[in-house]
Amino acid sequence: MPEYRWNQTDLAEEFDRAAEYIHPQYLAVQDAILDLLAEAGATRGLIVDAGGGSGRLAQRILEQCPASRLLVVDQSVAFLEIAARRMAPFGARGGVLTARLQEGWTSQLPEPPVAIVSMSAIHHLDPGEKRDCYARCFRALAPGGVLLNGDEVRDPIPAAYRQHMLNWSTWKNEQIAAGRLSEAMAENWRRWEERNIVHFDAPRKSGDDCHETIEAQLGYFREAGFTHVDAPWVRAMWAVLRGVKSGAEE
Secondary structure, eight states: TTSSSSSOOOHHHHHHHHHHSSSTTTTHHHHHHHHHHHHOOOOOOOEETTTTTTHHHHHHHHHOOOTTEEEEEEOOOHHHHHHHHHHHGGGEEEOOOEEOTTTTTTGOOOOOOOOEESSOOOSSHHHHHHHHHHHHHHSSOOTTTTEEEEEEEOOHHHHHHHEEEHHHHHHHHHHHTTTSHHHHHHHHHHHHHHEEEEETTSSSOOOOOOOHHHHHHHHHHHHHHHHHHEEEEEEEEEEEEEEEEOSSSO
């Protein structure tokens, strides 16, 4: 998939190295997902990281949930090469699957997962694609399984959403000024600023930052069939959205 911007080895490796400086809530979102997996009792069996990139979250789950197995799904071969190296010490407990979240990736899962997690990936899907993705997740999960999406969300008040985006842009510019991002990553984020700050009101298409509100996405969870939906963790423009599938067979 050479047209995909993250399917470039150098850029994928730079993002992996700088992730905590690019995303101001990076570790906090991961911590929340880990806590919620434990709360749900979803620490034994297959866990899928949808759009899991270079496997940073997968590695933490494998470390903290020794009875788990992790499958990282992503469309970037460059990211998955990093993920495979990162999970190599865990042997057969870790694996990767090259697939787009917009397509039928769940049909390739080896068994129904006890949990599907995602971080900073699903916001790139347009509204219809999000609906379809959440519906696939629901159908794929084992009874009693949980979906946890730690992602960027849109404040329902436009001025507040714009301010959140400006604050994030300021954060990234501070990281660039401090020399924490390579020139390639700095240029990538300058293009992000052009798309999202300069052209704040421009229409969004699949692959862009298609941010939606928490309530809109929880509505998609309900449409998919999840019986319990909420956002147990929210901070600025980041949230963890949770959907629990009924324990009875559908």
